[in-house]
Amino acid sequence: METLANIPPSFLLFAGAIVTVLLKGTRRNIFLVALPILTFIHIAYLPSGNGLRVCFLPGFGDSELLRVDKLSKAFGYIFTLNAAAALLFAFYVKKAIQHTAALIYIGSALGVIFAGDLITLYINWEMMAVSSTFVILARDTAKAKCAAFRYVMVHIFGGLLLLAGIVMTVSKGGSIAFDSFDYANANLGTWMILGGFLVNAAAPGVSAWLSDAYPEASVTGGVILSAYTTKTAVYVLLRSFHGWEPLIWIGCAMTVFGIIYALLENDMRRILAYSIINQVGFMVCAAGIGTNMAISGATAHAFCHIIYKSLLWMSAGAVLYRTGKSRCTELGGLYKTMPLTLLFGTIGALAISAVPLTSGFTSKTIIIAAAEHEHLLWPWIVLELASAGVFLHAGIKFPYFVFFNQDRGLRPKEAPGTMLWAMGILSFLCIYLGIRPKALYDILPYTVDYQAYTTSHLVTQMQLLMFSALVFFLFLPMLKRTPTIVLDTDWFYRKGGQFFYSTCDICLNGINKIAHKTLIAGATKKLCYFAKEGPANLLTLILTPFWEISGNSMDQREKLREDIRENMRKGVFPIGITACLSVLLIAVLFFF
Amino acid sequence: MADPKKEFDWFDKPTSRKLLWWVLWITCGITVVAELFIHRHPHFGIDGWFNFYSILGFVGCAAMILTAKALGVYLKRSEDYYGEPDEDTPSKDIDGNAS
Known part of the structure; x- marks a missing residue:
């Protein structure tokens, strides 16, 4: 039992990723659903405290691969629960590569959650970035490849910030232990670590990777991606940056930014992507508030958010799977043939909007109450406003434009059975946690004295x-959809990249062209001409007065010139001329 | 006799839409009136105003829509703005199941 208690949950999924490649067909699919459930049970039985330690980098202290407490367990539960539902949803997927990437991705997310030191965290952090890129690439379209490239570049930037921050913190005498950082004693290293975390949290300015890449992923890829990267970032912020005041304002900005962009967007999965930014904003704000109630509220919200957001991505995914379309301008009227997908999608939409009797009402409102308790007027107003805005863009806009609005003549079949089962289970959880929130409140890091139903x-x-x-x-x-995209901060590196490329093209190729014109086509050609014709012309110039004195006619002189040129070309001269030229050359050398 | 194969299109009918509008207005009205019968504990002062949440919801959402609309003038671009290939993926090809 002691050995079992020392196995980090991430190892189970990494091992599963290898086994997945060896299995085939339904056996593989069953294994994929069972593995996260087993990992869930494993997490439930993990004793609190510090577990497996290894000496990875001598001199830095031991790396702690397993640190278990209520906060890490709560995230561990929902990560594995969601993985089981998402992989049940993905029963139809035949290629193993996507599942292998997904299991490594989810495993490394768990690795971050249970990491007790910064080095273990960093390694898992980078593994998440790389494996999630493969989840995006699994869609196998040109657009997905381009988006995956941009996605991994942004995450490499975030990862390097994190690494630089860790190195600076440790070099200044700090330990590698992954605990809370003190706001009053913040230094450049801790700010860089925060920067690395905020890239993954999709903070304003560095959020475009999410809305750019997630909607380009496959049907299953979108469901899986929606849950882990941002929520892992929320977890690390809750653990190490709680009470950092700037996070309150960053979170508030995220909530409003997400709504405005979701209102402008036409692609249904991009609407949901912006909605993730909005929802994560609540959690980042809670990390900034930093009280026990706020941390528990953010944990509860992350738990419920992962469920209803997965549910929404599943319903959008089912529509995309059946119709091949994801633009609101091409969808509509699907309630006629996909009523169950509509029903489950609507439950997710109501839950994200915090409608009473759903999980959003019993979780998100704790964060708002925490802001209220701390008498933070403006953050409280923004969060209330954002709650109303969520209903606007995710609660109504998404189901309205996809399932109702204008009938576009689409008559797709209802989603496949396993997809419906997965959506059904998550819908049940949305309602169950809305009616009986105690089950959720019991697993939160701090006891919550909160009564949602007054x-x-x-x-x-x-x-x-x-x-x-x-x-x-x-x-x-005014909300009528148009077949357009919306410029986000990715404009800077997408257009900036193109600008850099074309500037390099114009400058470097321009220099190349000028060099070719002046040196290769100009000077070399002239030198070649001079080497070829110069001696003949010089000789002709010298001999012309002698020919004139000798009384040669014009025709004779012309013939003599031609003869000299011909002799020059062939390199044959009468001995006298050669001797004469040699004397001339010696004279030139002598005098100069 | 109703055609058994006829699809369910209740939400497309103008009468249904009219009914839903009525339901929406009445529900809004009920929430406004309900405030008269509850006892609230405002924290900040302004949240003690009568129907503060209704006003916040209405004005806030209207402001967000208008802001989005105004920003849309500057931020919206055609779908081929970045010049990336836009292949029409058949649904069976999603997740690479076709190959």
Whole structure:
């Protein structure tokens, strides 16, 4: 038992990734669903405290591969639960490569969650970046390849920030232990670590990788990706940067940014991607508030968010799977043939909007209450506003434009059975955690004294939501979708990259062209001409006065010139001329 | 007699849409009136205003839509703006199942 308690949960999934390649067909699919469930059970039985330690880099202290407490366990539970549902959803996928990448990705996310030191964290952090890139590449389209390239470049940048921060912290006498950083004693190293974490949290300015890459992933890829990278970032912020005030404002900015962009977007999965930024904003804000209630609220929210966000990505994925379309301008009227997908998608949409009786109502509102308890007026207003905005873009806009709106004549079949089962299980959890939140509150890092179901809270929440719904339908003509994309901060490196390329093209190839014109085509040609014709012309110039004195006619002189040229070409001269030229050369050398 | 094969299209009917509008207005009305019967504990002062949450929801969402609309003028571009290939992927090809 002691050996089992020392096995990091990530190792189970890494081993599973290898086994997946060896299995085939239904056996593989069953194994893929069973593995996360086994890992879930393993996490449940892990004793709290520090586990496996190895000496990886001598001089830096022991690396702690397994550190178990309530915070890491809560994230471990939801990561494995979601993996089981997502892999059940992915029952139809025939290629093993996507599953292998997904298992390494989920495994390394668990590796981060249970890491007790910064080196273990960093290694798993980078493994997440690389394996998730392969999840995106699995879509196997040109657009996915381009998006995956940009995605990995941004994450390499974030990873290097993190590495630089770790090196600076350790070199200044800090330990490699992964614990909380003190805001009052922050130095450049800790700020760089925070920067690395914020890249993965999709903070404003560095968020475009998410909305750029996730919608280009495959149907299953989108479901899997939606859960781990950003929530791992939330976990590390909760653990090590809680109480850092700038995070409150960064979180607030994320909530509003996500809504505005989701309102502008036409692609249904890109709407959901921006909605992730909005939701993670609540959690980042909670990390900034940093009180026990805020940390527990963010953990509860992350738990429920992963469930309903996966559910929304699944319903969008089922639509994409059946229709091959993801633009709102090409979708509509699907309620007629995909009623179950609509039902489950709507449950996810209601849960993300924190409608009473759903999990969003019992989790997200804890964060808002935490802001209220700390008397943070402006963050509280922004979070309330963002709650209303979520209903606007994810709660109504997504189901309305995909399943209702205009009938585009699409009559796809209902989603496959396993997809429906996966969506059904997550829908059940959305409602169960909304009605019986105690099961969730019991696993939170700190005891929560919070009562979501008070008459006052119910009424005010319904006021907020119903009037936001009213605004949606009153302003519907302004929300009409157009077949367009929206510029995000990826513009800087996408257009910047193109600009850099074309500038290099113009400058370097311009220099090349000028060099060719002046040196190769110009000077070399002239030198060659001179070497070829120069001696003949010089000789002709010298001999012409002698020919004139000798009384040669024009025709004779012309013939003599031709003869000299011909002799020059062939390199044959009468001995007298050769001797004469030799004397001339010696004279030139002598005088100069 | 109703055609058994006729698809469910209740939401497309103008009468249904009219009914849903009524439901929305009435629900909004109920939430406004319900505040008269509850006892609230405002933290900041302004949240104690009558129907603060209704006003916040309405004004906030309207402001966000108008902001999005205004930003859209500057931020929206055609789909081929970045000049990337846009292949129309048949649904069976998604996840590489076709190959």
